[in-house]
Amino acid sequence: MNKYSSLFFTFLFIFLAGCNKNQPAEWEDPTILQLNREPARAHFFPFESEKLALQNDRTQSQYFQSLNGNWKFNFSPNPNDRPENFHKANYDDSDWSEIIVPGHWELQGWSVPIYLDEEYPFPPNPPFVPHDYNAVGSYRKSFTIPDSWDGRHIFLHFGGVRSAFYVWINGDFVGYSQGSKTPAEFDITDFVQIGENNVSVAVYRFSDGSYLEGQDTWRVSGIEREVFIYARSKTRISDFFAITSLDSTFKNGIISLKIDVENKGEPNQPYEIRVKLTDSSRRKQELYDSTFVTTIDSSNSIRFDSEINRVKSWTAEEPNLYTLGLTISDSTGRLIEAISQKVGFKKVEVKNGNLLVNGKAIMIRGVNRHE
Structure with a gap:
């Protein structure tokens, strides 16, 4: 290395050291x-049983x-x-x-x-x-x-x-x-x-x-x-995203669901994902039931759409809600995790300058709330 190269790397070291020293917190x-x-x-919070998930009290x-x-x-x-x-x-x-x-x-x-x-x-x-x-x-x-x-x-x-x-x-x-x-x-x-x-x-x-x-x-x-x-658990539902709406008649519900599953160390084996929808009268409808294989340190995404006939739609005046239940089980049928989430079915549109909820124009009144 000649003296010019040596000087170059010396000044470069000093410059980088100075930059690091002045690096903002x-x-x-x-x-x-x-x-x-x-x-x-x-x-959401994951529970060890479907009963606890329905209660949705993590304590x-x-x-x-x-x-x-x-x-x-x-x-x-x-x-x-x-x-x-x-x-x-x-x-x-x-x-x-x-x-x-x-x-x-x-x-x-x-x-x-x-x-x-x-x-x-x-x-x-x-x-x-x-x-x-x-x-x-x-x-x-x-x-x-x-x-x-x-x-x-x-x-x-x-x-x-x-x-x-x-x-x-x-x-x-x-x-x-x-x-x-x-x-x-x-x-x-x-x-x-x-x-x-x-x-x-x-x-x-x-x-x-x-x-x-x-x-x-x-x-x-x-x-x-x-x-x-x-x-x-090492294998778990890491995230999910549910989009709910109504069809053109405003009578039937539509749900699009994406479920992310990650495996952080379990051996390769099949897992079962089940999705249920429960109404206020505790009537259940199975939306999805499928088995898939996950490998160690991997992630999987499951997507599906489903239609629910004659749903009770959600409005601010009548906030009808359903319970969306997700479970993941191992190859022996042992429940690993259960998750529940309240969802409502509504359709929001803007037509001719009007904000419509389920086909009806609404007025929004706001409030400035400090937490």
Whole structure:
């Protein structure tokens, strides 16, 4: 290598090192919305029996554990003052305060809530937010993984955190997420152990997402929706998408359904997917029953359309609903998971400047509701 090549690579190394040093944090980088977060999916909970699925109360599942309640909490006025290494498993948080989750720290004695209409709570300079005026809440909580969860995939669910947050389990970094009003889930299977574990969370009051979350509302911060963990089978229904409508007579229902199944480690074998629709009188109609073979570390998608005669249509005045039930079973007929979801049949159109629901013009009255 001649001296010019040597100088070139030396300056290149210095340049790249400088670029890395000046790399913005995730909460000021518009190209990063998450790290290691699970893909968004439909809102549902998987149960171990059809009976539990019909009740649709996840607290009754043996594979659900709420993390709501008291958490250890430390408030810092800015990122530089937050406690270092607080996420370590052996960190001593005995002198920390406690905070109730879900909840906002401004309503529990730390800092103050801000109400603004058209302005930001800081001088705008997108995507950057103040470093000296950006409070950080550090949270810690212990939880126990029971023996019955061994061999299953375990997920950590945050219903909503404002504005951005990092997560660690037992001292190991799990992921990052922003988007205050959207759930965030993380696969923590490789981070937890049977028995006692610790979760640590660092919540930033402001992020680049705050520029999009600047609506007419109270500006508050923290883990503002529920937190829980749950365990699932290695082969499972990962997502589903149901589109319902009515035919041209507005008497018969039409449903288009897409079901995604993933296998995260089970041996190759056939599985059975069944779909049922139950009305308010508990009359059941089977919509789909099929067997397919899935391989290890693979995903499958099932699509089908079905028509239901003489349905009770949905309107705001008469919100008739049906229960859509999905089950997946193994080759022996053993139920793996059951899911239920309320669905309604309606047809929405715009004709001649009118918004029609089931062929009738409607008027919409809106309300500004803050959460």
